[in-house]
Each structure stands twice: as C-alpha cells, then as structure tokens.
Amino acid sequence: MSRVGKLPIPVGDKIKVEIGANNHVTVKGPKGQLSLQVDPDIALKLDNGELLVTRPTDQKRHRAMHGLYRALINNMVTGVSEGYRLELEVIGVGFRALEQNGILELALGFSHPIYFVPPEGVTLTVDTKRGKNTIIAIEGIDRQLVGQVAAKIRGLRPPEPYKGKGVRYVDEVVRRKAGKTAAR
Numbered sequence: 001m002s003r004v005g006k007l008p009i010p011v012g013d014k015i016k017v018e019i020g021a022n023n024h025v026t027v028k029g030p031k032g033q034l035s036l037q038v039d040p041d042i043a044l045k046l047d048n049g050e051l052l053v054t055r056p057t058d059q060k061r062h063r064a065m066h067g068l069y070r071a072l073i074n075n076m077v078t079g080v081s082e083g084y085r086l087e088l089e090v091i092g093v094g095f096r097a098l099e100q101n102g103i104l105e106l107a108l109g110f111s112h113p114i115y116f117v118p119p120e121g122v123t124l125t126v127d128t129k130r131g132k133n134t135i136i137a138i139e140g141i142d143r144q145l146v147g148q149v150a151a152k153i154r155g156l157r158p159p160e161p162y163k164g165k166g167v168r169y170v171d172e173v174v175r176r177k178a179g180k181t182a183a184r
Contacts, residue, residue, distance in 0.1 A: 003067075004066075004067035004070055004071055005053055005054075005063075005067040005070045008050040008052050009050060009053070009070065009073055010050055010077075012029075012049075012051050013103040014029060014044055014078055014081065015028070015080060015081055016029070017046055017077070017120060019044050019046065022037070022040060023037065023038035023039065023040055023042065023044060024037050025076070027073070027158070029077075029079075029080025031079070031082075031083050031141050032079075032121075034076040034141060035184060036069075036081055041055070041065070042065055042066065048137050050150065053159070054066075062115050074172075075143045075144075077165070078143075079140075079142055079143055080141055081143035083141050084141065084142075084147075085139045085146070086138045086147065086150040087137050087138070087169070087170040088136040088138070088153055088167050088168065088169060088170070089134070089135055089136075089170050090108075090133060091133050091164060091165055091168065092108070092109065092163075092165035092166065094109065095108055095109060095134070095165065095166075096128075096134055097136050099124055099125060102124070103115055103116070103117065104116040104117075104136070105116070106156060106167075108156060108163040116152075116153060116156075118149055121140050121141065122145055123138075124136060124140050129165075134162045135170065136153065136167075138153070154167045154168065154169070161174065161177045162176070162177055
C-alpha cells in the first residue's frame with residue numbers, strides 16, 4: 001500500500017470539496033478555487049471531513065497514480081486554505097529588482113532590464129529593506145505554478161559558484177569554488 005496514498009486528506013470547515021462526474025475534483029476555500037481531473041480508475045470518497053483516495057489494483061500504474069493524486073489534492077486543499085509562498089534573493093553589485101503595477105523589473109548585469117509578467121493567480125512583491133539583498137516573494141494558491149514562476153525567475157541569472165552572484169532561493173546553499181590563483 002502506498003505510504004502517501006493511504007493517508008486521509010483532512011478537509012477543514014472552511015473548505016468545500018466537490019467530486020463531480022468523471023472524477024473532476026473542485027476545492028473551494030477562503031483564498032480561491034482549484035480544480036483537477038483525476039484518473040477515472042482512482043476512487044475518491046469524502047467521509048467525516050476527510051477525503052480518501054483508493055486504487056482498484058496493485059498494478060504499477062495504479063500504485064503510482066494513487067500517491068500522485070493524493071498529493072495533488074492535498075496541495076490543492078492547502079493552497080486554498082493557506083496558500084504557498086517562495087522567496088528569492090537577488091545577490092550582486094548592481095543587481096536589483098523592482099515591482100511596479102504587477103510587473104517585475106530585474107537588473108541582473110545584462111545590458112538591458114528584464115521585465116517579468118507573472119501569470120494570473122501569482123503575486124510578486126519586492127522587499128529591499130530586509131538586509132542588503134533584495135528579496136522577491138512569490139505567492140499564490142497553486143503550488144506548481146508558484147514553483148514554476150520561482151524557477152523561471154531564478155533561471156534568468158542562476159547563482160554562479162565563484163562570487164555567488166545571481167538569483168537564488170532564500171534557503172539555498174551555493175557551493176563556492178576557489179577560482180584561479182595568481183602565477184608566481
């Protein structure tokens with residue numbers, strides 16, 4: 001039995017879960033609404049404030065989908081109740097980030113500024129007052145979308161190993177290299 005799949009998903013009082021035709025799951029909460037089309041082989045059952053995900057057989061495909069859909073639905077429930085937040089740190093001399101009218105403007109050492117327009121459902125805020133580095137906060141209810149936006153912004157200038165300059169996650173550890181030594 002899947003260790004992840006067999007765990008029930010706790011559904012709070014403020015969260016409403018609807019299981020429609022063909023296993024179309026809709027989760028509504030105080031922060032918004034998310035929906036997911038679950039494979040028809042996977043059975044969903046709402047019972048006493050808990051959502052149970054079960055599989056019909058022990059085939060490899062069913063075992064894989066069992067844990068996957070349980071995790072996806074759990075992420076939806078967490079998203080509509082609490083939301084998700086990732087923070088990026090911009091490190092480097094002359095590197096900066098500004099947010100104006102929902103558009104992120106990044107100066108990352110290129111000859112031109114980079115303008116990043118976040119997708120619908122994701123908000124970006126820039127905090128320059130915390131320490132000497134700029135922090136970009138990415139918030140939303142869809143965990144996958146928040147992670148994808150953070151990865152795209154980080155991919156514009158990933159941290160380099162010699163000076164550590166670039167865009168990184170706040171808790172990310174960048175392994176540093178020594179660099180060249182002067183010839184004697």
